[in-house]
Amino acid sequence: MSSFNPSAVASASNLSNPSSSTPTPSPSASFNADGFYISPTPLLTPSETTSLRTSLESLIRHSYPSSTPPTKPCKKINAPRDPQKPLGFTGNLQNTKTLQIVNTHLSNPSISSILRSPTLASYIGHLTNWPSVRYIQDQAWLKPPNAPSLSFHRDRPYIPLKRELTENDLDGGYHKNVRIVTLWITLDDIEEDSGGLEFAVGSHTWLKTSEEGYPVGANSSFFGGEDYRYMASKMGKDEGVEVVEFKETVGLKAGGGSFHDGDTYHGSGVNRSKTLPRRGIGIHFSRGDVEWDVEKAKGSKVWKEFVEGVEEGGEAKLSEEDFPIVWTRKTEGEWEEEIKSEKPSIKTALKNLMTNR
Template sequence: MLAVEDVESFLADGFVTVDSLIVPKLIEPLKERFERLFRGEFETGTAPDEVNWLEERDDPTLTRQICNGWKADRLIASTVLNAHLGEAVATLAGWPGARIVQDNVLWKPPGARSLGFHRDNAYLTWYAPTEMFSCWIALDGTVADGGTLEIARGSHQWPTEADPFGEFHAPDDYRATVTAAAEAVGAALDIAAVEVPAGGGSFHHGWAWHGSGPNRSDRHRRSLVLHCASSEARFNRDGFGQGNGPVYSRYARLTDDEMDENHFPILWRNDGYRTPGI
């Protein structure tokens, strides 16, 4: 899935684009599952951890978002729990293995508003090591003015202290935070739009600044994202109250800090292990 030059590009830029991440025959069935999920129809009977948009309930100009759709739909699960994707993420991160922390089911129809620039790792004090590496899969061909993912090249190497935080859903200036961060560290701001065919996508570093603008095109932009941590990650109780810790710390066990594989399954590990049943 990744050539040597892809890894080198990732290390330099904090991201790399790939033209093919899933087989083409999955694309239309996945789009149909997006329809169901955003109507509140959950195939498995289990609701996702976060349902931030539902049909006939929420503002149609917002980007539609669900977190951990894999728990609600088996086709979503078979896509984001893929061992090859887990191996690719672990390779880029330098981990012995990768486990999924959460997925994102994202749908930005024509006219939908932006998602603010942010760094994933800034929200993750609830587990350690506090690292996330992600794979973003486009279900529609993407263009720069269609609200595609944007990543600030090389920003994964910027200092992490005192990062500015801003509004995530539909901010007036979706690049305000990354602009302020670049100015604070004296870095040149070089923003790249991820333009790939349907089924392609990108991998990005947890410290890379990224976001997406409004969809000014006449096409839909649906994407599926898997966010991974190291297979060796454990809960950090001191950080439960920060970032999205209040949502995912509910899965912490009473007697230890192990991240239960029923909720955070291991996709791939270099000794051949993979969580049974997924």
């Protein structure tokens, strides 16, 4: 871990008005040291945030403007729309469930235009120093009041990709496997009782591959565990970390977000609010030059359709239609011009990532 004051990164309120004289590291230095970075500035405009909320209300009612359902829809919500009762919440706190939707972009062009924008992908490119960024998948996690916790896990074990490493790779020396980076956007203000996203600090450097050659960090039980941090605590102790440090996203405002390495253990607690939802979307990105790990992809219900007919050891490129490259690196001059044309609310975030890599 780096030696800076972690609260300067982990609290959005502290970042917007820092009181500590301790130098704050660059976003990429913080990201590489801790395995995550919590943005001090909004990633979406208020109108984009509102648009995503509205679009998700359609999706949970199985209304799909593009006529294409998500890869994994949630159970249909039949309650009528009510701006005062998002997610169809009726006030009944018994048996509330977290709603998950996989690949929301397939079902709504408005969602796709926001999530697949080059601007969001550019943040990933500058944090990681990748030459290009590929869009892999998005997932909406929608917690009504009293919805259960989400157990700690890693993202990379669920995405069967591979690539050949070269001596000139700039992803960081500890990444001997494909690196996945997840951008999480919150659509609600994250309060102490919201059940916002949490990270196990430094866990991206822990054991990545089992003796059998499989990624470490998948969790067979996502919802409702009493000790949702158990896996991260156990894996930390196996690494010699007696007390794992956890960092929360409390203080983030709607439209804000965080970035985490696909090998960072993360999860979230119960939404203990009696009235307010906690809505968020996670987007998984990779480098542009990845390929399928055919053997692992064929064993997955989610990914096997994309490698049908591919022989072991054969070429397994990702479809540009399904998994497009949404950003490629530009010269500094081109970036300065692009920043000038960007929306005012995200200029700060772009400049922050560009000038402090």
